[in-house]
Amino acid sequence: MAELIGSLLVLAGAVFHLSAGLGILRMPDAYTRMQAGTKASTLGNTLVVGGIAFFHPDWTLKLLLVIYFVLMTNPISAHALARAAHRIRVPMTPQTTVDALRDAREQSRGGA
Amino acid sequence: MIRRAGIVLAVALFGLVFATLTVHHVERQSLPPLAKRYVELVPRELGAPNVITGILLTYRAFDTLGEVAVLFMVAAGVGLVLGRRERRTETSFRDAPQPSRQASEIVRTGAQILVPLIAIFAAYIITNGHLSAGGGFQGGAVVASSAILLLLADPRQRFDQQFLSSTESAAGVLFVLVGVAGLLFARGFLDNRVLPLGQFGTFFSAGAIPLLSVLLGAKVGCELSVIIDRFRV
Amino acid sequence: MISTVVLATGLTLILIGIWGMLTHRNILRIVIAFSLISTGTHILMVAIGYVASGTAPIIDRGLSTTEAPMRAVDPIPSALAVTAIVIGLAVTAIMLAFAIRLYEAKKTLSIDAFTESKW
Numbered sequence: 001m002a003e004l005i006g007s008l009l010v011l012a013g014a015v016f017h018l019s020a021g022l023g024i025l026r027m028p029d030a031y032t033r034m035q036a037g038t039k040a041s042t043l044g045n046t047l048v049v050g051g052i053a054f055f056h057p058d059w060t061l062k063l064l065l066v067i068y069f070v071l072m073t074n075p076i077s078a079h080a081l082a083r084a085a086h087r088i089r090v091p092m093t094p095q096t097t098v099d100a101l102r103d104a105r106e107q108s109r110g111g112a
Numbered sequence: 113m114i115r116r117a118g119i120v121l122a123v124a125l126f127g128l129v130f131a132t133l134t135v136h137h138v139e140r141q142s143l144p145p146l147a148k149r150y151v152e153l154v155p156r157e158l159g160a161p162n163v164i165t166g167i168l169l170t171y172r173a174f175d176t177l178g179e180v181a182v183l184f185m186v187a188a189g190v191g192l193v194l195g196r197r198e199r200r201t202e203t204s205f206r207d208a209p210q211p212s213r214q215a216s217e218i219v220r221t222g223a224q225i226l227v228p229l230i231a232i233f234a235a236y237i238i239t240n241g242h243l244s245a246g247g248g249f250q251g252g253a254v255v256a257s258s259a260i261l262l263l264l265a266d267p268r269q270r271f272d273q274q275f276l277s278s279t280e281s282a283a284g285v286l287f288v289l290v291g292v293a294g295l296l297f298a299r300g301f302l303d304n305r306v307l308p309l310g311q312f313g314t315f316f317s318a319g320a321i322p323l324l325s326v327l328l329g330a331k332v333g334c335e336l337s338v339i340i341d342r343f344r345v
Numbered sequence: 346m347i348s349t350v351v352l353a354t355g356l357t358l359i360l361i362g363i364w365g366m367l368t369h370r371n372i373l374r375i376v377i378a379f380s381l382i383s384t385g386t387h388i389l390m391v392a393i394g395y396v397a398s399g400t401a402p403i404i405d406r407g408l409s410t411t412e413a414p415m416r417a418v419d420p421i422p423s424a425l426a427v428t429a430i431v432i433g434l435a436v437t438a439i440m441l442a443f444a445i446r447l448y449e450a451k452k453t454l455s456i457d458a459f460t461e462s463k464w
Contacts, residue, residue, distance in 0.1 A: 069229070076222040080264060083216055119367045126363055130356040139348050140396050140419070147394075147419045151402055155413070161404040163413075163420045168427065179428050186435035193442040244403060249431045313404075332431065339438050343445075 006054030013047030016040050028093040030085055038078035045070050159309040160242045160318035168247065169324050173291070173302035180284060180331060187335045194342045215265050223265035230258040238329035242318040248325045252332025259337040263344060271341045276334045283331040290320055290327070348395035355392055358385030370455045372444045379440065383433040390426045394419030 023036025046067050053063045086101055143151065154166035168176055238251030262269060294303035304324070310317035358381055365378030395418055402417040404410055444454075451458045 072222065072226060076219060076226075079216065080219050119364070122367065123360065123364045127360055130360060134349060134353045134356060137349050137352055139346070140394075143396055143414060143417065143419060147421055148414045150420060151414050151417050155404050155410050163402040163404070163417070164424045164427070167420055167424045172424065175428065179432060182432060183435055186439055189439050190442045193439070193446055244405065245401070247427065249427055253431065253434065336434070339435070343438075343441070 002054045002057075006051045009047050009051030009054065011051075013044045013049075013051060016044035016047065020044060028095065030090050031082060031092060031096075034078050034082050034085075038074055042070060042074045045074075155312065158304055158318060158321070159312055160304075160321055161313055162242055162244060162246075164245075165241045165247050165321060165325070166318070169241075169321050169328075170302065170304050176328070177288070177291070177302070180287070180328070183332065183335050184280075184284070187339055190339050190342050215267060220265045223261050227258050227261055230254060230261065234258065234329070234333070238325055239315075239322060241325040242321045243313065243315070246325075248328025249332055251325075251329040252336060255329070255333030256336030256340060259340050263340065267344070271337065273338065273341070276338050276341075280331050280334040280338070283327045283334070287324065287327045287331070290324060294320070348392050351388060351392035351395070355385045355388035358382075358388065361385075370457055372447060372454050372456055375456070376437065376440045376444060380433070380437055383429070383436075387426045387429055387433075390422045390429065394422035 017040070020037055020040035023040060024033050027033040027036050049063050049067050049070075053060050083101075092099065142148075150167055150171065151163055154160055154163045154171075158166045158170055160166040234251045234254035237246040237254060238248060241247035241251075259271070290306070291302040293306050295301045298305040302324070304319035304321050307319045307323065309319050316322070362378045362381035362385060365381065366375055369375055369378065396416075399416055399418040400408055402408075402413065402420040402423070404413055408416060447459065448454055
């Protein structure tokens with residue numbers, strides 16, 4: 001029974017990883033590709049590692065530490081990459097209508 | 113046009129060679145004689161459960177010394193190629209950074225939480241080289257990754273180049289001195305039986321291998337941090 | 346079977362790296378292709394040392410001292426791979442240092458701008 005739940009979780013994680021890869025291939029510009037790659041693959045990681053915890057119950061604490069570490073590092077690194085890309089003016093796809101970071105930077109430069 | 117045809121021809125020929133290698137590959141059924149001797153000798157004579165670290169730091173320790181020399185040459189080479197850029201960037205650090213050049217608050221806070229965790233993990237990998245997978249080189253690379261995180265969080269930060277250089281040189285000299293002690297007191301250069309072997313599988317065991325791992329980890333970590341520091345804007 | 350699959354993966358990575366190195370004109374993409382070749386070589390080295398249904402050559406609860414020579418995987422290619430990975434990092438660092446200096450000299454990242462070494 002526990003193995004069934006674990007296998008379902010691992011399968012769900014693999015589906016999310018597949019959608020992350022598909023998103024990286026099909027998204028129009030760098031920012032949307034980064035969003036697809038990070039969000040979906042972090043969730044996929046969490047689900048796969050959680051599924052393994054059902055197979056080996058005595059590893060649960062170590063696997064929770066692994067999930068915590070992945071949750072701390074993946075979004076922060078994607079955030080730093082996206083801000084760096086915006087700084088060197090990587091073009092956005094024309095379907096994006098709002099650019100909050102550019103407005104905030106102009107405001108701070110105009111006001112300061 | 114000619115160039116594209118040449119590229120396709122080269123890749124196709126390489127692909128043919130690789131396909132032949134894959135098709136005729138036969139999986140090995142038992143260990144070759146030299147590997148069997150190593151796997152028997154390392155737990156018995158050196159007292160180290162991890163066979164790979166025992167090979168790297170005792171039986172093939174001369175290769176490890178050569179690799180330490182290669183890393184030192186690369187650090188000197190990067191310092192030579194990128195060295196003269198330091199003078200031009202001195203002036204830009206004196207005025208206050210614009211808000212857009214500072215690292216964002218998320219990265220700074222994340223670095224405050226993650227750098228101690230990474231440092232503990234690096235120390236664990238270095239000191240557990242003889243018991244489980246790990247060792248000096250792997251732990252040194254993790255130390256360098258924490259240096260990258262520190263630089264990302266605060267781009268104006270200066271690393272103390274003097275401290276890093278002297279630590280690296282001291283670790284290298286101590287490594288060679290332990291090796292020479294092996295020549296004088298035990299059976300050969302960089303033999304690990306200068307220190308007592310202890311009980312198999314505990315933390316303080318396997319002679320001089322934990323000491324050599326710590327020295328190697330310190331040297332590799334400082335070296336890679338110096339290389340990364342050269343790349344700063 | 347397992348080692349054949351891993352061997353094919355390593356050789357495919359090397360092939361992709363060779364193609365990328367020959368095709369691209371941007372210096373940073375050539376550096377990434379070199380890094381791919383070196384990763385493929387590490388995987389190739391570890392795959393050669395695999396013994397059928399073997400396990401890692403570390404003596405712990407799963408592998409005792411007496412049965413280690415029967416069941417352990419060849420430790421020598423793994424030791425060589427450890428060395429090779431660290432040296433690969435150092436070589437990539439010096440390639441990137443050269444790329445930075447080349448960019449500062451000609452303000453472009455395409456290698457078609459550097460024709461002094463050609464005949």
